[in-house]
Amino acid sequence: MFRFIVRRLLVTIPTILVVISITWVLIKLAPGNFYSGEKPLPPAIEKIIREKYGLDKPWYQQYGKTMWGIIRHLDFGTSLRYQGQSVNTIIKRSLPVSAAVGLLAYLLALIVGVTVGSIAALKQNSKWDYGSMALAMLGISVPNFVLGPILILVFSLGLYWLPPSRWGGFPSRNLVLPVLTLSALYMAYIARLTRAGMLEVLRSDYIRTARAKGLSERDVVIRHALRGGLMPVVSYTGPALAFLLTGTVVVERIFALPGLGNYFIQASLNRDEPLIIGIVAFIAITLLLMNLLVDIAYAYLDPRVRYQ
Amino acid sequence: MATEKKPEPDELIHIGPEMAVAEADLMPGEVGRFVQGTSLWRDAWRRLLKNKLAVFGLVVVVIVTISSIIGPTVIQRVFGFTPDYIPSNDPRLTQSFPPFTGPNGEFSWAHPMGTDNAGRDQFARVLQGGQISLFVGILATLVSLLIGVSYGAIAGYVGGRVDNVMMRIVDVLYSLPYVIVVIVLLSMFRSQTPRGQLILLFVAIGTVSWLTMARIVRGQVLSLKNQEFVLAARATGVSNTRIIFRHIVPNTLGPVIVYATLEIPQIMLTEAFLSFLGFGVQAPLASWGSLAADGIQNIAVFPWQLIFPGVTMALTLFSLNFLGDGLRDALDPQMRTV
Numbered sequence A: 001m002f003r004f005i006v007r008r009l010l011v012t013i014p015t016i017l018v019v020i021s022i023t024w025v026l027i028k029l030a031p032g033n034f035y036s037g038e039k040p041l042p043p044a045i046e047k048i049i050r051e052k053y054g055l056d057k058p059w060y061q062q063y064g065k066t067m068w069g070i071i072r073h074l075d076f077g078t079s080l081r082y083q084g085q086s087v088n089t090i091i092k093r094s095l096p097v098s099a100a101v102g103l104l105a106y107l108l109a110l111i112v113g114v115t116v117g118s119i120a121a122l123k124q125n126s127k128w129d130y131g132s133m134a135l136a137m138l139g140i141s142v143p144n145f146v147l148g149p150i151l152i153l154v155f156s157l158g159l160y161w162l163p164p165s166r167w168g169g170f171p172s173r174n175l176v177l178p179v180l181t182l183s184a185l186y187m188a189y190i191a192r193l194t195r196a197g198m199l200e201v202l203r204s205d206y207i208r209t210a211r212a213k214g215l216s217e218r219d220v221v222i223r224h225a226l227r228g229g230l231m232p233v234v235s236y237t238g239p240a241l242a243f244l245l246t247g248t249v250v251v252e253r254i255f256a257l258p259g260l261g262n263y264f265i266q267a268s269l270n271r272d273e274p275l276i277i278g279i280v281a282f283i284a285i286t287l288l289l290m291n292l293l294v295d296i297a298y299a300y301l302d303p304r305v306r307y308q
Numbered sequence B: 001m002a003t004e005k006k007p008e009p010d011e012l013i014h015i016g017p018e019m020a021v022a023e024a025d026l027m028p029g030e031v032g033r034f035v036q037g038t039s040l041w042r043d044a045w046r047r048l049l050k051n052k053l054a055v056f057g058l059v060v061v062v063i064v065t066i067s068s069i070i071g072p073t074v075i076q077r078v079f080g081f082t083p084d085y086i087p088s089n090d091p092r093l094t095q096s097f098p099p100f101t102g103p104n105g106e107f108s109w110a111h112p113m114g115t116d117n118a119g120r121d122q123f124a125r126v127l128q129g130g131q132i133s134l135f136v137g138i139l140a141t142l143v144s145l146l147i148g149v150s151y152g153a154i155a156g157y158v159g160g161r162v163d164n165v166m167m168r169i170v171d172v173l174y175s176l177p178y179v180i181v182v183i184v185l186l187s188m189f190r191s192q193t194p195r196g197q198l199i200l201l202f203v204a205i206g207t208v209s210w211l212t213m214a215r216i217v218r219g220q221v222l223s224l225k226n227q228e229f230v231l232a233a234r235a236t237g238v239s240n241t242r243i244i245f246r247h248i249v250p251n252t253l254g255p256v257i258v259y260a261t262l263e264i265p266q267i268m269l270t271e272a273f274l275s276f277l278g279f280g281v282q283a284p285l286a287s288w289g290s291l292a293a294d295g296i297q298n299i300a301v302f303p304w305q306l307i308f309p310g311v312t313m314a315l316t317l318f319s320l321n322f323l324g325d326g327l328r329d330a331l332d333p334q335m336r337t338v
Helices: A002-029 A043-052 A059-073 A087-122 A127-141 A144-158 A173-202 A205-212 A217-229 A231-254 A260-270 A273-301 B040-050 B052-079 B122-158 B160-174 B178-188 B194-208 B211-224 B228-235 B240-276 B288-297 B304-331
Strands: B012-014 B020-022
Touching: A002 A059, A002 A273, A002 B160, A002 B178, A059 A273, A087 A127, A087 A173, A087 A217, A087 A231, A087 A260, A087 A273, A127 A173, A127 B304, A144 A173, A144 A231, A144 B240, A144 B288, A144 B304, A173 A217, A173 A231, A205 A217, A217 A231, A231 A260, A231 A273, A231 B178, A231 B240, A260 A273, A260 B178, A273 B178, B040 B052, B040 B304, B052 B122, B052 B304, B122 B160, B122 B194, B122 B211, B122 B240, B122 B288, B122 B304, B160 B211, B178 B194, B178 B240, B194 B240, B211 B240, B228 B240, B240 B288, B240 B304, B288 B304
Parallel strands: none
Antiparallel strands: B012 B020
16 A cells, blocks of 8 residues: 555656646747737837846746746745735635635535435436436536526525625635535536446345345445445546536636636736646646545545555 | 248347347247347437437437527528627617517517627527537547547557556546646637637647547457457458458447547537636637626626526537437447446
8 A cells, every 4th residue: 555655656746747847838839928918018128027037048947947946845936917926825825715615515515416316326216316317417517607607696686695706704605606506516426426336336245135134224325335335436536626626717717716716717818927837736736646545545445446 | 921031041130239149049939030130220229219318318409400500591591690790880789688679678589589798699699609619519529539549449459568658648648637738728829810719729628538538449449359350350461550440440439439429518518618718719709608708797787698508508418418328328238337
């Protein structure tokens, strides 16, 4: 197990560096620059700007400086747009917003999805099964940028129950609509995965043994079936996190939340190079570490899985 | 009469695609009853037609596709406006009307989905958006099909170290936050023309969506490459390229088609997501994502600007997903997992 973790980390670190390098190359290859707006700058001013940000140096020195700062101190430099703020400060400030929305959405999706999926599997081919699976298909098909505005339309502009946008601190009513919007898709996926996993497990021999021992149906389902039936859900956590990260980009745009995703879109539009690289690197690191955690959890939950 | 026709001794009687029964295996009473052969495809088609939800999906997809293709032209012939037509000489017309409403608030058939801020007909724009969304979905799926099938087939057939390296590359690409990289790509190389941006969108989506396809095809090829027909082909001196593309790839088509059908809605969603954020299709072209992005600006006042493109898109994706699920059950009943 320990060797497995070490080996995975040895693959993960170069992968992160590759992601950062790809982003860096893309930015440098693209025509134009962060200061090239609608109006062309006078040559003297352009020269000063290029000197100040080290853009007059050859590309390998620029690349080396960026990478060295990241490897040595995990320092992504200073934002070009938000004057005087380091990228690390911006990430530190916006991360809690994204994390709150993302984690709450995942938690909600897990609770509702597992419950609905188990009920659908236990009552296979009943009207509950068909109803919840049709609903799950709807959840997969309605894009979150359609669902979000419709929720705003109904609950904020129609019924006046909830605020339509803006960040209002951690436990606040502002969170309800973004979390619902973001979790709908995962809820649907998790319900489908749970149903499929449970259906397979319920037919297996060890469940028959548990029933034959005379365990109550509740014990059979909760203590025995769920543990095996949830394996697909566990392995879906990795992709789910990736989706969650891209989902937050849209949700933060719709609800005007000052999270990582919103800063990332702004940075891409402004060509704020250090900020783009910082956020891309941060997301890549989170994603890869989470995938590693998921694999470890998988091995822990399923004794049949052994990593050399 | 059918019983008159006696099959040749070694003739096979096909009952289904899975079963080929020789005469000797039949029960005494059944000898000579000739069963019409059914191909895999006809069998799958029959199973698909039994699935009501899949048929519903198929019907909706066909309706949406046909009306997107011919709709804008028909509207132009009947009402005289194109999707990007702005009635500029009359200031009363350059504003957003609710559905079925004329300039003076009276009932009118002219704009069944209302108009947008500039007075452009929303219905024509939704149909034109459908053209772009479906076009991107299908074309990008074809690109990913081409790359994924070739990559997976080569990795699986060659095997050994080549396979190891090729699949490790796929694993690494899989773990990348690719949507994030795509956003960087699209925002950095923003094209000046709407058409250029559309091509960039294809390249961006197509190059990242082939990974799963490559994995599926490789798995199929691994199980196919040791079968007798491949050995026979090799024994008769067929080249490796020809074995891969003429003998092995056609046998992987079932799962490939199923996965491709399920991939179209995924790609349409990605396109809409990118257009919604402003990195995809640019005005005057419209896709469902960019129409929704325009609509959300005015959601409090003109909700129909968001609802019509949004609901059309959701309905189409819903139908495509059901169709894909139905196809999977019909073509490959064993693949039924999620």
